Amino acid sequence: MNTTPQAIRGTQDIFGADADSFAHVVETFERVRKLYRFRRVEMPVFEKTEVFSRSIGETTDVVSKEMYSFEDRGGESLTLRPEFTAGIARAWLTDGWKQYAPLKVATHGPLFRYERPQKGRYRQFHQIDAEVLGAAEPLADVELLVMADHLLKELGISDGVTLQLNTLGDVASREAWRAALVEYFRAHKADLSEDSQDRLERNPLRILDSKDARDKAFVADAPKIDTFLSGEAQDFFGTVTAGLDAAGVAYERAPTLVRGLDYYRHTAFEFVTSRLGAQGTVLGGGRYDGLMESLGGPVTPAVGWAAGIERLSMLVADAGAVPTAQLTVALAVEDDAALSYALKVMSGLRYQGLDVEIVASGSARKRYDKAVKLGARVLVSFGMTEGAPVANLRTTETTTASLAVEQVLQSIQP
Numbered sequence: 149m150n151t152t153p154q155a156i157r158g159t160q161d162i163f164g165a166d167a168d169s170f171a172h173v174v175e176t177f178e179r180v181r182k183l184y185r186f187r188r189v190e191m192p193v194f195e196k197t198e199v200f201s202r203s204i205g206e207t208t209d210v211v212s213k214e215m216y217s218f219e220d221r222g223g224e225s226l227t228l229r230p231e232f233t234a235g236i237a238r239a240w241l242t243d244g245w246k247q248y249a250p251l252k253v254a255t256h257g258p259l260f261r262y263e264r265p266q267k268g269r270y271r272q273f274h275q276i277d278a279e280v281l282g283a284a285e286p287l288a289d290v291e292l293l294v295m296a297d298h299l300l301k302e303l304g305i306s307d308g309v310t311l312q313l314n315t316l317g318d319v320a321s322r323e324a325w326r327a328a329l330v331e332y333f334r335a336h337k338a339d340l341s342e343d344s345q346d347r348l349e350r351n352p353l354r355i356l357d358s359k360d361a362r363d364k365a366f367v368a369d370a371p372k373i374d375t376f377l378s379g380e381a382q383d384f385f386g387t388v389t390a391g392l393d394a395a396g397v398a399y400e401r402a403p404t405l406v407r408g409l410d411y412y413r414h415t416a417f418e419f420v421t422s423r424l425g426a427q428g429t430v431l432g433g434g435r436y437d438g439l440m441e442s443l444g445g446p447v448t449p450a451v452g453w454a455a456g457i458e459r460l461s462m463l464v465a466d467a468g469a470v471p472t473a474q475l476t477v478a479l480a481v482e483d484d485a486a487l488s489y490a491l492k493v494m495s496g497l498r499y500q501g502l503d504v505e506i507v508a509s510g511s512a513r514k515r516y517d518k519a520v521k522l523g524a525r526v527l528v529s530f531g532m533t534e535g536a537p538v539a540n541l542r543t544t545e546t547t548t549a550s551l552a553v554e555q556v557l558q559s560i561q562p
């Protein structure tokens with residue numbers, strides 16, 4: 149007997165209530181990003197591997213362990229995108245998007261990371277993403293953060309989600325901090341986790357991000373960025389926090405928040421919740437002024453964020469915040485001779501913007517009851533009277549929907 153091929157581990161077939169909340173997240177994002185005038189872009193699902201390895205950084209988990217890379221038939225190394233930012237930065241450089249600076253773009257779609265699948269963590273997952281390219285001013289960071297906060301509020305999930313905010317400073321501040329961290333952690337090297345011992349020389353900031361209990365004890369007392377911030381970096385951060393205060397966006401200062409990727413400067417942030425177990429980060433981002441250079445382009449300031457749609461969907465579903473889509477009109481065709489009239493009416497209703505389902509198959513006697521079960525706001529039954537098709541509006545209340553249906557019925561004759 150033939151066996152059915154199974155789905156790939158860590159991928160999802162999103163259906164039913166999950167698909168409804170997923171769609172609700174994407175629709176809400178589309179609505180909100182328009183309020184902030186972010187332009188929609190569509191990006192390739194795969195890129196040359198170097199687009200990611202050079203920008204995200206060879207020493208990050210994403211590049212060293214999580215990428216889906218393969219050689220195509222032409223022998224070139226390609227990678228399924230593990231994030232949006234690198235591809236968008238590549239497009240900025242190769243497509244001359246600089247002429248639109250400052251450019252606000254938004255997108256959403258699937259991403260691929262070879263991770264251990266578990267609740268809230270998949271190998272193909274989905275993100276919404278927003279970026280401001282070619283913008284050096286801290287107000288760009290503020291606008292992105294305010295938009296993220298607005299989105300969470302629109303989704304009805306901002307309760308219990310906190311914005312954790314940090315600055316990594318400019319290049320000079322970051323380097324001084326890095327040196328101090330290396331010195332500090334080197335003194336405790338033997339007690340750190342194996343991963344962090346490895347990170348010590350290559351990517352010491354990442355130790356701050358470690359979830360290993362052995363590291364956490366030392367992270368608490370590690371040198372803080374504030375000691376090393378230049379005057380300019382302090383001013384930058386001050387403008388960001390003042391902007392958030394003015395916009396009424398609450399945040400917590402998180403001095404050990406560094407984000408996993410190498411390219412960040414200045415603002416770094418995550419919206420976190422305790423409601424998703426270990427997978428607590430729902431939205432994360434920051435300023436990546438160093439990224440374009442690593443792709444061989446000119447220094448280009450930019451800032452952005454991304455959020456996992458699956459994690460947002462889970463929060464939305466848990467909060468009961470997915471709007472239910474009640475059917476507006478059900479049509480019951482109780483006599484086949486009235487079918488073509490019913491079809492005309494159905495078309496007219498849909499062109500008026502009303503959603504419609506029709507019951508016109510199976511035993512004619514049972515169709516009415518089937519249509520009732522659809523739970524529509526308005527029910528219309530179709531039958532024959534004295535040889536002519538007739539429509540009967542079956543509703544007890546006069547509502548906007550019933551009035552609209554009545555109008556359509558008057559304008560469409562059998």
Ligand code: ATP
Nearest residue numbers: 263268269270273408429430431432454455456459
């Ligand atoms: P984590 O610490 O959870 O691994 P990350 O720092 O790798 O997250 P980012 O690269 O910042 O995550 O991606 C932004 C968001 O994308 C995350 O906050 C999360 O909501 C989502 N995300 C990341 N990886 C996955 C995954 N494997 N499955 C589902 N969602 C994910």
Ligand code: MG
Nearest residue numbers: 209210263408
């Ligand atoms: Mg990760």
